[in-house]
Amino acid sequence: MSTLHAERLRHALSTLAMFKDLPAALRQRVEGMATLLEAGKGDELWHAGDSAEHLTVIVSGRVKVVRHADTGDVILEIFTAGETVGAVAVYNRMPYPASAIVMEPSVLLRLPRAEWFDLIEHDPGFSRGMMLELTRLNMALTRKLAAMHGTRVDARIAGLFLSLAERMGRTTEAGIEIPMTLSRQEIAELVGTTVESAIRVMSRWNREGVLVTARERFVIPDRDRLKAEANVTDEG
Amino acid sequence: MSTLHAERLRHALSTLAMFKDLPAALRQRVEGMATLLEAGKGDELWHAGDSAEHLTVIVSGRVKVVRHADTGDVILEIFTAGETVGAVAVYNRMPYPASAIVMEPSVLLRLPRAEWFDLIEHDPGFSRGMMLELTRLNMALTRKLAAMHGTRVDARIAGLFLSLAERMGRTTEAGIEIPMTLSRQEIAELVGTTVESAIRVMSRWNREGVLVTARERFVIPDRDRLKAEANVTDEG
DNA sequence: CCGCCGGCATGATGCGCGTCATATGGCGGG
């Protein structure tokens, strides 16, 4: 990880929706206090238990938040460009309850807690944005919680990819394409199962042409077939 | 359910921490717009899919929020006096993603969405309180999500009661006492299992004296024994 | 070029727990 200089910081701030419309005065101060960070695949931004001193905003790349359990890890959420990570811990002045790991080369912006509180306090738009993000996160978690329970593993994996398709899928002639690398291990942690079970489902679907694993992406030839395959109630 | 009159409303507002310190002007308006509601055990405040028009605050009693899945229901959270219910849906102007059911005779305060937004906008303290609640809810959900996964049913039930003991347990000579009625059905929905499994664990523990079910309360004679019984990592 | 390792794949086995079935005790209504 390496710290970058002020020029790129200014540019990053102009890209991020949450800072773009900030009054000039506030934005000045943010420029002075925020720092940029470059991280590579596998880098750990923080580990569960670390004290949470600054808010992290993703400028580009992807970060997964992983909660450790004695039975294995669970990926709580995958965050992408424009989203904030670790807001809950920072806000409550408590140690991070989960670890954050970079999934691909990424650029992160870090804002000290005091500065962040200042923004929330003085800019109602900013505060609104934070609440929106928090409520969205909430909904994602509740959905996951409900899905996690009784349903079978293949249904959960189907649900995962259907939701990914909705969030970042591009329709091509081969079907819906999801441009994202995701190891079997990560798939397993996302739906709360073991690597072996994830592999079994994925390779079966690969054979049957329901969900094809390709280089750097997944392809869903027939969305309805994937839905039917595990008769999932369409929830996104 | 029956609507009560202005006198009790004023009294309710003075009890609730979130309204107590409101400037007089704002408080006047809230008094004009909020309504009180009395509900009995089993009453459904709303059903999943209903449109969310006002924020609900619990004056007294307990409310559970239940998410329906094809495999059975899951209790997302149990809310008690002073807490708000349904904030996420109301804030995002979307239909409730889950149902809210009253667990014991309760008094609810309902605040129209527009009025609530007004409070958030004009009173920074109020807004801060909402974010605190949201982040806390978030943490509870992430913990639940991590616990839900690989662990066995008895471990999850043990975790549930250990966390209840921490939140509302009183130490007596018989052990830690949790003053709360909770049917086996509700225990099952809280940890994401079936009634039968919950019953099996509970009656076994009853026999062994690990966790005793009594009238209107549960008793944990030996906290460490309950922890050991399902070798749970102490997480609260 | 070979050995090592990390990701992927597949088979065998056992057990937790969901499912179905049946029994008992308390409680309210006709």
Added chain:
DNA sequence: CCCGCCATATGACGCGCATCATGCCGGCGG
């Protein structure tokens, strides 16, 4: 007083999936 309803309880059975084990392939360093 009896009957139906609900919560609690207990047993039998089977399936999904975690666990363990083994093999294959591509990349990388010595």
